[in-house]
Amino acid sequence: MDRKARVLGALVGPSTLFLTLFFLLPLVFVLLESFRTSGGAFSISPYITFLRSPRFLVVYGRTLKFGILVTGLSALVAYPASYALVRMSKGRRSVLMSIVILPLMTSPVARTYAWIVILGRFGMINQLLRGLGLIEQPAKLLYTQGAVIVGLAQLFLPLMVLSLVSAMENIPRDAEEAALSLGANRLTAFFRVIVPLSADGFIMGSILVFTGSITAYVTPAILGGSGVLTLATLMQQEAMVLMNWTNATIIAVVMVVTTLVFYLILRRVRPEMA
């Protein structure tokens, strides 16, 4: 028994120690520090002041809105697309799946920069619209909420597709055939058989897309700029531009708590997935 404990200690100890020292400890330190006033006393008043400020509330509301919109859009596109992928031959599907993950694997700066080329003043869409004579002045497409949502959707759609495909793969083909032979049309069969049976994939995908969207930094930084701040870019601004460590920490706490709430919901709804 003693020997087993020593072996386990050697196996699990180093990583636990590493993360305790260089991950958990700094987090706890930063959290405690944010409650301390310049006099050294502990107080929650900085939290109350900042969390009630319109500056924070506007950004928080906007960030949550982006999260919901991106999740909804992803599901809307990923459901039919995943269905098409699952109905394909295994060989073709695996080729297409290896392409789907590309946005997740490429440099976020490179991927986001592509949208500047498309949405910029002299970018693809503006040049096209002007070439067709539809507009005279370039339209403002970049540094808008729409630009951020499009950029986030490109980044996170793959996660929704991966989650839905792996859920739909486990649905026996017979389930849908049975519904069809009992008189349901394809659309009814899709909504009454495929959608409920792939609910796990949808929940998992939604949590990944939502939490990813509300904490993403590069996309809102490049495509939104200081005009369309989100939690992540507001935090960067508070820390690096305004040098307000306390406010930056409060935003960090809000991000972690919001993310955690969604993981806890998942743990409640689907304990085996968390």
Place this chain on the structure above:
Amino acid sequence: MKRTKFALFVLILLYLFLLGPFLVIFVASFGKQAVMTFPPRGFSLEWFDKVFHQTMFLDSFWTSLYVAFAATASALLLGIPAAYAFVRHTFPGKNLLETIISSPVIVPGLVVGFALLRFFVLLGNLPVLLGLYLGHTAILIPYALRVVTASLRNFDPDVEEAAISLGAARLRSFFLVVLPNIRAGVAAAFILSFITSFNNVPVSLFLTGPGVATLPIQMLVYMEYYFDPTIAALSSILIIVTVLIVQSAEKMLGLSKYV
């Protein structure tokens, strides 16, 4: 069959949306004008040339490479034994330890980098490079743990038991029997971790200091001041390299299973 056709149509649109931007940036990087325009006018390799002659890109490229390599190697060294313990053994406190080791997943990278920065200032301005290394290693450990756990689960423990009952010491059987059998998983973990670290912005954002920046951070800084297609050219190079790595890893290891 009509519904399947609609689904197929959406699938094609999805791929256009996901991959179209990469094509656009590739075309744009060959333009002649000093301000990004699309479609580009003229043809020039000037921006590619510029990428390879900017010391800031070259320096930060090496920084990124060192950090990614060191952090990936460390995360695997720390993560593989932990994964092995979690898959093969049950012991008190297992759940708590598993939660600690996978906890970096639920903390946004921005917060990880920020906390390390504040911690380092407290400890007396430790070197930036060390902060980058520690932060990247921390976020990669859960990755390594998850991927290696998945491939350990697919490996029959009886094979290992057979080696041990035939007289091999546990450590020896781990290196001679277990490790060779999970090598695809370990390789996939290495590639995924390396790419994650090399591309990372959030963790690095607060951990860059005078003279030390990773490539993605340097690109962000450059974009604030210049609007020429240099970043498009550099992005094209990065995208092509990524496609080559991901596709060959997919062929050899089935990378997309582990994402």
